[in-house]
Structure formats: C-alpha cells, structure tokens
Amino acid sequence: MNVAVQLIGLDWGTSSLRAYLYDVDGNVVSTRQHAWGIRQLPEGSFSAALRAITTGWPPCIILAAGMVGSRQGWQEVPYVEVPADINVIAKGVMRNNACARHDMWIAPGLLQDSPANVMRGEETQIIGALSQQSEHRANVRFVLPGTHSKWVTVSDGRIAAFDTIMTGEIYALLMKHSILGAGMSVEDPQPVPNDAFLRGLHSARESGAAGAFSRLFSSRALMLNNQLDADDVPEFLSGLLIGEEFRIALVRDGGDSSVPLCLIGDLSLCNRYAVAATYFGYASPAIIGDAAAQGLWQLASAAGLHSHAKTYDFFGIDA
Amino acid sequence: MNVAVQLIGLDWGTSSLRAYLYDVDGNVVSTRQHAWGIRQLPEGSFSAALRAITTGWPPCIILAAGMVGSRQGWQEVPYVEVPADINVIAKGVMRNNACARHDMWIAPGLLQDSPANVMRGEETQIIGALSQQSEHRANVRFVLPGTHSKWVTVSDGRIAAFDTIMTGEIYALLMKHSILGAGMSVEDPQPVPNDAFLRGLHSARESGAAGAFSRLFSSRALMLNNQLDADDVPEFLSGLLIGEEFRIALVRDGGDSSVPLCLIGDLSLCNRYAVAATYFGYASPAIIGDAAAQGLWQLASAAGLHSHAKTYDFFGIDA
Numbered sequence: 001m002n003v004a005v006q007l008i009g010l011d012w013g014t015s016s017l018r019a020y021l022y023d024v025d026g027n028v029v030s031t032r033q034h035a036w037g038i039r040q041l042p043e044g045s046f047s048a049a050l051r052a053i054t055t056g057w058p059p060c061i062i063l064a065a066g067m068v069g070s071r072q073g074w075q076e077v078p079y080v081e082v083p084a085d086i087n088v089i090a091k092g093v094m095r096n097n098a099c100a101r102h103d104m105w106i107a108p109g110l111l112q113d114s115p116a117n118v119m120r121g122e123e124t125q126i127i128g129a130l131s132q133q134s135e136h137r138a139n140v141r142f143v144l145p146g147t148h149s150k151w152v153t154v155s156d157g158r159i160a161a162f163d164t165i166m167t168g169e170i171y172a173l174l175m176k177h178s179i180l181g182a183g184m185s186v187e188d189p190q191p192v193p194n195d196a197f198l199r200g201l202h203s204a205r206e207s208g209a210a211g212a213f214s215r216l217f218s219s220r221a222l223m224l225n226n227q228l229d230a231d232d233v234p235e236f237l238s239g240l241l242i243g244e245e246f247r248i249a250l251v252r253d254g255g256d257s258s259v260p261l262c263l264i265g266d267l268s269l270c271n272r273y274a275v276a277a278t279y280f281g282y283a284s285p286a287i288i289g290d291a292a293a294q295g296l297w298q299l300a301s302a303a304g305l306h307s308h309a310k311t312y313d314f315f316g317i318d319a
Numbered sequence: 320m321n322v323a324v325q326l327i328g329l330d331w332g333t334s335s336l337r338a339y340l341y342d343v344d345g346n347v348v349s350t351r352q353h354a355w356g357i358r359q360l361p362e363g364s365f366s367a368a369l370r371a372i373t374t375g376w377p378p379c380i381i382l383a384a385g386m387v388g389s390r391q392g393w394q395e396v397p398y399v400e401v402p403a404d405i406n407v408i409a410k411g412v413m414r415n416n417a418c419a420r421h422d423m424w425i426a427p428g429l430l431q432d433s434p435a436n437v438m439r440g441e442e443t444q445i446i447g448a449l450s451q452q453s454e455h456r457a458n459v460r461f462v463l464p465g466t467h468s469k470w471v472t473v474s475d476g477r478i479a480a481f482d483t484i485m486t487g488e489i490y491a492l493l494m495k496h497s498i499l500g501a502g503m504s505v506e507d508p509q510p511v512p513n514d515a516f517l518r519g520l521h522s523a524r525e526s527g528a529a530g531a532f533s534r535l536f537s538s539r540a541l542m543l544n545n546q547l548d549a550d551d552v553p554e555f556l557s558g559l560l561i562g563e564e565f566r567i568a569l570v571r572d573g574g575d576s577s578v579p580l581c582l583i584g585d586l587s588l589c590n591r592y593a594v595a596a597t598y599f600g601y602a603s604p605a606i607i608g609d610a611a612a613q614g615l616w617q618l619a620s621a622a623g624l625h626s627h628a629k630t631y632d633f634f635g636i637d638a
Contacts, residue, residue, distance in 0.1 A: 111540075117536065117537065117540045118544070148498075165533060165535075166532075166536055170535075173497060177492055177495075178488055178492060210530075210570045211567065213530060213531065213563055214484060216484075216485050217483035221436045224390070225432075225437070227435060244532055248532070251528045
C-alpha cells in the first residue's frame with residue numbers, strides 16, 4: 001500500500017481509544033482500537049497512548065473528540081452551547097498545547113443550559129451520521145445507546161436539544177452491586193433479546209407515569225415468587241431499563257411516536273433498542289454502526305484543518 | 320432488677336439484629352443491638368449470633384421477624400398474601416426447627432401477587448405502629464424509608480397493598496460506584512437537609528411523568544456547568560431520589576395528596592422524608608421511631624405464643 005494521507009482522527013472516550021488514518025479524500029486507510037480510554041492510560045500518560053496507537057503512521061495533523069477534552073482529559077476544551085451545527089462546533093475546536101510532539105486539535109463538547117446536560121464525542125458521531133444521509137436526517141431524533149444514552153434532537157441540520165439517560169451505568173451497577181444482581185452472572189446480555197427482555201419492556205410501558213424506577217424491585221419479587229427464572233433477571237432488567245428510556249421519550253414527545261428515530265452505536269445494542277422502539281410504537285429505526293470516523297473528517301474540514309494539513313506517503317501494511 | 324419475663328423478640332434483618340426482652344405485660348425490660356444481620360453472622364452461624372445476643376437472658380420463647388425467615392435466612396417461612404391483618408399474619412408464624420437450643424418461632428413475610436412485591440420485617444413494624452394508635456391509623460399509608468423503601472396501604476386495619484422503591488440502595492450505588500459520586504465523600508447525607516436537597520426535590524417534581532430517572536445525569540451536568548457545588552451533589556441526589564418516591568406516590572394517588580402518611584424508621588431519615596412530604600403537598604406525617612418491639616409482642620400474642628410461654632425471673636443489670 002502506498003497512499004497519500006493527511007489526517008489522523010481520534011475518538012477518545014472514557015474507556016476506549018479509536019484511531020483513524022485518512023487519505024486526502026477522507027477515506028479511512030487504517031483503523032486502530034485499544035482500551036486506552038482516559039481512565040486507563042498506558043503509563044498513566046496521554047502522550048504514551050497517542051504514541052503507541054499511532055506507531056508507524058506518518059506525523060499527520062490530528063483531530064480528537066470525546067472525553068479527552070474534558071476536565072479529566074488531556075486539555076479541557078470549553079463546551080459549545082446548543083443549538084449548534086457543524087460550523088458552530090468547528091469554531092470551538094482548540095489546539096492541544098499540552099501535546100508537544102504533534103499538531104493536535106481537540107473538539108469541544110456540547111452543553112445544554114436547561115435542563116442541564118452535557119456531551120463529549122456524541123456530537124462528532126452525529127456530524128458523521130448527518131454527512132452520510134444529510135437530507136433524510138435533517139429532522140430526526142438520534143439515539144446513542146450506552147453507559148449514558150443520549151437522545152439528540154436534530155432540527156434543520158442543527159443539534160437542537162438532548163437528554164442523557166444513565167441506562168448502561170445503572171444496569172451495570174444493579175447487576176454488579178445490588179441485591180437484584182446478587183449471585184447473577186455479570187456477563188453482558190445476549191445479542192438477541194429473549195422473552196424476559198420483552199417482559200421488562202412490557203413492565204416499563206405498563207408502569208405509566210410512575211415509571212420503571214417504581215418497578216425495579218419487582219424483578220426480585222417475581223423471582224422469589226417463582227414467576228421469573230433467576231437466569232432471566234438480567235434480560236428482564238435490560239428490558240425494564242431500556243423500556244424506561246422509550247417511556248420517557250414518549251412522554252417528551254407528548255405520546256406521539258411518529259418521530260423518526262436513528263440509532264448510532266454498537267450493533268447488538270442497537271438491535272436491542274430497535275426491538276424496544278417498535279414495541280413502543282415507533283417506526284423501525286435506521287441503525288448506523290460507527291459514525292465517528294466520518295464525523296471527525298467532516299469536523300476537521302469545517303475547522304479548516306485540511307487547509308494547513310501536510311500530505312505524507314503511507315507505505316506498508318498496517319501493524 | 321428482678322422482674323418476671325416471658326418473651327424474647329428479634330428484629331433480624333439483612334444488616335442488623337435487635338433483641339428485646341419483655342416482661343409478662345409486654346414492656347421491654349432490656350434491648351440489645353448488633354450488626355449481626357443475616358449477611359454478617361459471627362462464625363457464619365445463626366445460632367452463634369442468637370447465643371451471643373441473648374447471653375445472660377433467661378431461655379424464653381423467641382419470636383423473630385425479618386430476613387431471618389427468607390430463603391437466605393435461618394429457616395424459610397412462606398410468605399402470607401395481602402390483604403392480611405395481624406391474625407392472618409400470625410397464622411403464618413412457624414417454629415424454627417433448625418434451632419435446637421430454643422423454642423424459637425419466625426414470622427412470615429408478606430407477598431403481593433400483582434404488581435409482584437415482597438416484604439419481611441416491615442409487616443411486624445406496622446403491626447406495632449397500629450397497636451399504638453389503632454383508631455387513628457386504621458386507614459393510612461405507612462412509609463418505611465430505607466434501602467428498599469416500603470409504601471404500605473393500610474385499610475380498615477389490614478395491610479392491603481404495598482410498593483417497594485429501591486431509593487436507599489440506588490443512592491448508595493450512585494454515590495459509591497457511579498460517575499455521579501466519583502470523588503465524592505461516601506458519608507451519609509447530613510441529618511438536616513439543605514438547599515441542595517430542596518433543589519433535588521424540585522427537580523424530581525418538575526420532571527413530571529418523565530420521572531427523576533431522566534434527571535439523574537443532570538447532577539453531573541450542573542456541576543460541570545458550575546451551577547452546583549461538588550459538595551452539594553450528595554444532597555441534590557438525595558432530594559432527587561426521595562422526591563421521586565413522592566412523585567410516584569402522587570401518581571398512584573391520582574394527584575390527591577390528602578392521603579394521610581405515617582413514617583416509621585430512623586428519625587433523621589424520617590425527618591428528610593417529612594420535608595419531602597410537605598414539599599409534595601402532603602400533610603406533615605406522624606413519625607414513629609421503632610415499632611418493631613411492639614409489633615413482635617402483639618404478633619406473639621396473636622400467634623398464641625404467650626399461652627404456652629414460661630415465665631422466668633430476670634435478675635441483674637443487663638450486660
């Protein structure tokens with residue numbers, strides 16, 4: 001392989017680091033991934049992680065998005081307030097002066113004043129998703145399931161508002177540390193949700209305005225009462241908590257499930273959310289696997305980084 | 320001291336063991352308490368805990384209530400289904416055949432089929448509270464705040480229905496293990512709730528049908544946005560989660576806050592709930608500190624244990 005490359009993009013979150021090497025047209029030439037999130041750095045050092053993940057790559061200009069720009073990150077980059085489109089976000093991109101070896105830039109996160117909310121990294125994925133099918137998705141609700149699920153309203157191509165629901169973190173806490181998960185396997189749920197997942201969705205929907213928080217203990221009561229197998233508790237809880245996200249969404253939408261949804265993220269998790277979406281009356285959502293690579297390229301372009309990027313030859317097979 | 324005694328009552332929960340020695344009129348002559356809950360027994364043995372907590376007491380007949388009768392307890396005692404009054408519950412009291420040294424009996428827990436729910440120990444506290452002011456509380460909602468808060472509807476002197484909200488456990492999980500509590504002190508909240516607690520209550524009330532689960536992440540966003548001191552996060556979360564209990568209660572009550580409430584439990588926690596009650600429009604609730612001792616005596620009476628209890632002389636000062 002011998003291609004002209006000019007940008008490295010980093011999707012640098014709490015628990016993982018992904019690196020993309022782009023050719024001059026924005027095609028991803030090489031991808032690397034490691035568990036070097038900002039909380040688990042090699043030798044405790046951001047520069048060590050960056051050096052390791054880019055070994056053998058040319059010294060391109062770098063754009064990073066995600067928790068790397070947070071207060072606990074490499075260099076804090078102030079939030080940009082919503083509503084914001086790609087150009088407003090691009091104006092918030094800052095040079096990382098703490099990085100001596102590279103010409104490195106960091107994307108800002110987004111802030112919503114009321115209700116108070118923040119994100120770092122998801123905005124770049126949404127930019128990527130919008131660039132893929134901009135017309136279709138000018139007005140859409142993006143759902144990014146995960147530790148802190150984001151529900152993001154895009155209106156006329158701008159990120160207008162967003163919610164954060166701590167579904168993934170609450171699920172993990174309950175399974176690892178609570179009485180509900182006592183003695184249970186801490187494995188992730190199965191890729192294909194089963195009937196217990198549907199029972200959890202049902203319970204969340206039936207909880208009405210009281211909400212799934214009022215039903216959490218029922219998974220234990222059902223089990224003690226021999227109405228739920230202990231093995232099915234993880235799926236039931238997964239359904240109850242994901243169902244709660246959709247119950248909340250329906251409240252926000254005034255009960256109107258005609259809002260188009262688009263899922264971004266891990267495919268098996270997105271599949272789970274797609275089942276929940278149709279269960280709650282939404283149309284089957286589009287699923288986008290990884291939008292960060294496209295988003296980083298688009299954001300670098302809007303921030304003018306390409307204009308002073310040097311071009312390098314990239315030889316050889318990626319390690 | 321030289322009195323005639325005839326019953327030992329045990330309030331034996333997950334994390335603590337309380338023992339009461341009664342005279343022949345049901346007055347508590349002596350009280351002991353230890354952290355020997357069923358999950359932290361001395362030498363891993365129920366009988367060792369019982370022997371230690373009753374050292375020096377006469378070999379009276381014993382009635383125990385709480386998790387000691389659960390599947391993880393000393394001997395499982397089947398649940399009694401609601402609605403149930405003291406006589407129905409008393410019929411479920413079983414002899415503990417696993418205890419060789421004592422004539423020991425264990426109270427059953429209560430089970431609600433739909434929505435699925437269980438309790439063990441709280442029913443005995445409610446029996447005690449009802450015996451104290453039976454007329455006044457024949458129709459009342461008892462609230463027992465704690466790890467798994469119980470909201471118990473008493474109608475015509477019977478326990479008719481109940482909810483469990485995992486407020487205390489969720490609070491502890493969030494403070495100890497989640498991003499919201501990262502770097503925070505794990506101390507319990509202050510005895511007197513402050514303004515941040517009221518902000519949390521307010522946020523729960525304002526969350527409407529979406530519920531406080533949709534607002535959990537806001538404590539972090541407010542902090543990052545310099546609208547909430549890091550020191551105030553524990554109080555804010557306490558208010559948000561306790562407020563969620565009252566938001567749920569109002570939904571269950573169809574928005575009618577004229578339902579009389581009565582709090583049973585730890586006084587500083589009950590004070591916190593009393594503040595929340597009035598914030599959500601309920602009349603200031605009565606507070607009962609410890610109703611278990613009275614409940615055990617009443618339940619022993621209804622179960623006919625007194626009729627074949629022997630009387631012993633109890634000399635000397637309690638250890």
